[in-house]
Amino acid sequence: MPVAIRSGVAEPVWFVLTAIVFLVLLRRGQRRATPAAVLVTGAIVVAGSLLLPFVLPPVADDPGTGGPGIDGAVNPLINLGDDLRQGGDVPALTYTTSSTQGVYLRLATLDKFDGRQWEPADIDPARTHDVAKFPAPTGLTSAVKRRTLKASVQVDDISGRWLPVPYPASRITGVDDDWKWVAGGLTVRSRSTSASGQHYTASFLDLKPDLAQLRAATPSPVGMPLDVSVPTGMPAIIAQTALRVTANATTEYDKAVALQDYFQSDGGFTYSETAPVDQHYDGSGADIIAQFLQKKAGYCVHFSSAMAIMARTLGIPARVVVGFQPGTPASVNDKRVFQVSSHDLHAWPELYFAGIGWLRFEPTPGRGVLPTYSDPQAVDDAINQGGGTASPGATASAGPSSSASDPGGASAAPSASAGAATATDRADATPWIVLIVLLVAIALLFTPAAIRAAQRARRMRAVARGRDPAGNAWAELRDTARDNGWAAPDTQTPREFAERLTVTLASSAARIDGLRRGVETTAYARAPGPIRVEDLRSVVKAIGASTSGRDRVRAVLLPPSLVARVRGDEE
Incomplete structure (x- = not known):
């Protein structure tokens, strides 16, 4: 049932093979089962399960508001591009904070990468993980x-858990x-409750590493329980570019x-939500990122995935996070409130x-805020001044909330961005897979x-x-x-069978009699009797014309003579 109502739940090839094996198991031991019926059933199941997702409305992974809001499914990156490209700017949430700047808010952490997509390593929090x-x-x-800061958040139109x-x-x-909190990325997930309408207060740490700590830090301690591997067979341009940029x-x-x-300024990249779609390289898989490095135009999914993959090729553990930029500050009842919308959806490494x-x-150029520690010359000054959020001139120039910054510049969010790649990669291949499966069916x-x-x-x-x-x-x-539904037992003589045919097909009596005499002559005389192929074609056509409706369809699609022969039935 899940495969029948939603694409992407199972790989089509494996689903088809499983369906075939299942039908074979149903067939085994059922002597009276019609092989043709099994074929028809299999064709309907296979074709229907892969075609219905294009006809039925989509089924959400998580509970939501039912409105036009933001989809925070199991992997929010799957729909991130669509949410960014939607026509209206949908309100997502508002918040107040004790920080002097806005904060990044994460939805999910994607730390598993198999070469085709990013996905969360864990989405099922333990019941003991009390927030x-x-x-x-x-x-x-x-x-x-x-230092410890607080943010009071009011969620508006965000579906998902x-x-x-x-x-x-x-x-x-x-x-x-x-x-409950989820290990690793410290994300928060519910088993059954929607995020829409939630109002809560979050205490969090504003981290301020100094330059000496940053430069002395090693990428991965021994025994680090995180998957930071790089899949084999990735396009060479990814590792080669990473080595060249960091030489x-x-x-x-x-x-x-x-x-x-390199992505912000040195490499000549531009921000575009439409170029990847128009040029067919939308997503976050390794092959997609290879094209992105050549095209040099994309949005946050491409930039975050590219930097994370390239960092892994250099031996630095990296992951992708999906969430929201800090949003736009506004004054509401003499209070500073940050307003976050669908245009603030973002992915970062x-x-x-x-x-x-x-x-x-x-x-990502033109989006978000550069963390203070990404400017080595400004790190110590920002810490000494008690700020530590954004270095002078480091704020991105374009984008809905480019003026707000992240406290401490160290907002590490659990990754969810790479899932977009999977959905898009699969979406690109799905029409061809469906077409092939439909043709097979x-x-x-x-x-x-x-x-x-x-x-x-x-x-x-042979007759001719x-x-x-x-x-x-x-x-x-x-x-x-x-x-065509007539009884024709082998025990009946040619003369008896011909007489039965003649009763119904009187207009073909002469041709039937000619065929009967030819068969009898061949059986009882030394020389074969005359058989005209024209007579045979005419009588065959006359028998078919005498049948109508369901019997005629069955005679074409499920010919009983063939089915009986396969089953080994005796007439």
Whole structure:
């Protein structure tokens, strides 16, 4: 049922193979089952399950408002591009914060990459993961300066079970026990409750690593429980570009900054939500990113995925996060309120450094805010001044909320962005897969008819060429009668059968009698009797014309003479 109502639940090829095996199991031991019926059933199941998703309305993964809001499904990146391109700017949430700047709010963390897509490593939080107290963020040590801030969030039109939260959160109040934190990315997810309409307060850490800590940090400690592998068979341009861009960097931190600068300014990239769609390279898989590095135009999904993959090729653990930019500040009842909409949906990469943990970077030009620590010259000054959010001139120039910044510049959000690649990669291939499966289903449906037609043509040629004309003619006559619902037992003599045919097909009496005499002569005389192929064709056509409605359809698609022969039935 899931496959019948939603595409992407299973790989089509494996689903088809499973369906075939299942039908074979149904067939086994059922002697009276009609093989043609099994073929028809299989064709209907296979074609219907893959075609229905294009006819039926989409089924959401998570509960939502039912309105035109933002879809925060299991993998929010799947719909991120569509949400960014939708015509209206849909309100997502509002929040107030004790920070002097706005904050990044994450929905999901995507830390698994198989070469085709990014996806969360864990989406099923344990029942003991109470949001009243979060664990310490992965990799963070007491040596890093931090302060605790708060944000009060009012969610508007966001469907799904991911709660928008800052990173790293330490405590959330105002939600029921159904909301739990997810390990690794410290995201928050519910088993059954929608994020729409939730109002809560989140306490979180504002991290302030200094330049010495950043440059001394190693990318991955021994025994780090995260998948930071790079799939084999990736396009060479990805690793080659990463090595070229970071050739002059001496530390892992400097390599991360070099990658960010390459996308922000040095590489000649431009922000575009339409170019990837128009030029057919929308997504986040390795093949898509290879094209993106050549086209140099895309939106946050492409930039975040590209930087994360390239960082992994350099040995730096990286993941992708989907969530919201800080939004636009406004004054409401003399209070500063940040308003976040669908245009603030965003994906960004996070890179891991031992002793500090996961740090957000911003490779997308014209979107988001560059973290303070991505400008080495400004890190210590920002910390000494108590700011630490954004360096002078580091704010992106375009985009709905480019004026707001991230506290501490260290918002590490659980990744969800790479899922868009999967959906798009599959979406690109799905029409061809559906077409192939549909053609196979049609071929299966008409296979019995094709076999029977080939058999008739072979017999007609044999009669015309004098190869056992009596035997072929009489076999075809009997099978045609059986296909059209007539009894034609082998125990009945040619004369008896011909007399029965003549009663119904009086206009063809002379031709039937001619065929009967030819068969009898062949059987009882030394020389074969005369059989005319014209008489055979005429009588076969007359038998078919005498049948109407369902019997005629059955005679073509499910010829009983062929089915009986396959089943081994005796007439």
